Amino acid sequence: IEYYAVFGQPISHSKSPRIHKLFADQTSQLMDYSAQEVPADTFTVATNHFFAEGGKGLNCTVPLKELAWQYAHQLTERARLAKAVNTLVCQADGSILGDNTDGTGLLNDLIVNHCIALKGVRILILGAGGATRGIVPPLLEQKPSALVIVNRNVGKAQAIATDFAALGPVQTCDYASLIDQQFDLIINATSASLSGDLPPLPPALLSAGGSCYDLAYANQVTAFVKWGLANNATHSLDGLGMLVEQAAEAFYLWRGIRPNTAPVIELLNDERK
Numbered sequence: 001i002e003y004y005a006v007f008g009q010p011i012s013h014s015k016s017p018r019i020h021k022l023f024a025d026q027t028s029q030l031m032d033y034s035a036q037e038v039p040a041d042t043f044t045v046a047t048n049h050f051f052a053e054g055g056k057g058l059n060c061t062v063p064l065k066e067l068a069w070q071y072a073h074q075l076t077e078r079a080r081l082a083k084a085v086n087t088l089v090c091q092a093d094g095s096i097l098g099d100n101t102d103g104t105g106l107l108n109d110l111i112v113n114h115c116i117a118l119k120g121v122r123i124l125i126l127g128a129g130g131a132t133r134g135i136v137p138p139l140l141e142q143k144p145s146a147l148v149i150v151n152r153n154v155g156k157a158q159a160i161a162t163d164f165a166a167l168g169p170v171q172t173c174d175y176a177s178l179i180d181q182q183f184d185l186i187i188n189a190t191s192a193s194l195s196g197d198l199p200p201l202p203p204a205l206l207s208a209g210g211s212c213y214d215l216a217y218a219n220q221v222t223a224f225v226k227w228g229l230a231n232n233a234t235h236s237l238d239g240l241g242m243l244v245e246q247a248a249e250a251f252y253l254w255r256g257i258r259p260n261t262a263p264v265i266e267l268l269n270d271e272r273k
């Protein structure tokens, strides 16, 4: 049996062990996947120990993604760009590869699962933290007609726009400037939603037929998903689908087999109804 784990803090509510167990059963893989509470200051020791004991792969979540990025011996291109790693892979020669499957996870949920077009559409991202940094490169790849980052602290948004300028145009603004603007897709990448808060959004911000996506997920409907529903969004989704999709991409890196995500998403969705 081969060992995998997710490290983070807090970790007790993580759905990742459940998701990977469902994937392993579905694809007949003999593997064990556990969750371990690891604070930032013991990340290196815990990770060294995990791989020394024969661990094959690790997921890293809040607050460890930047540390995992520094830890990896090699990085995939998408992890290098994101400056964050959510998946570590022990390779045949014992070296550790760092990847970031979050962006692909988001794209798969938007495009494949929900048929939400990104090419030629106007996209707005709320917030300018690590989550935004991870999704800007994959979104730019889809050639939207505009990609705007809005943040309270506009300087943080500008820093991300500058970092990715070579990949495509990214505009930035503050919340007051959203008045008179419209977007086809609004993605919430702030940490506000989970505490029930919502950034100040003007009423006509979402185009007719537009959709909303909250990177966060919870057992209850998030404040931003509620906002989308109240503003007639075609789709107003939380990040559960992205969570399962990023896990599937990690599973593929580790095991070389792509699990079928649809039944897993359906099961987890049913459980919170």
Ligand code: ATR
Residues within 6 Å of the ligand: 127, 128, 129, 130, 131, 132, 151, 152, 153, 156, 189, 190, 191, 192, 197, 198, 199, 200
């Ligand atoms: P992560 O790595 O998950 O993206 P983060 O780096 O702490 O988390 O970033 C959180 C983002 O949410 C920040 O951009 C923050 O805005 P500021 O940079 O202006 O602080 C944003 N955020 C958090 N709470 C918010 C709120 N109530 N309204 C608007 N933005 C909020």
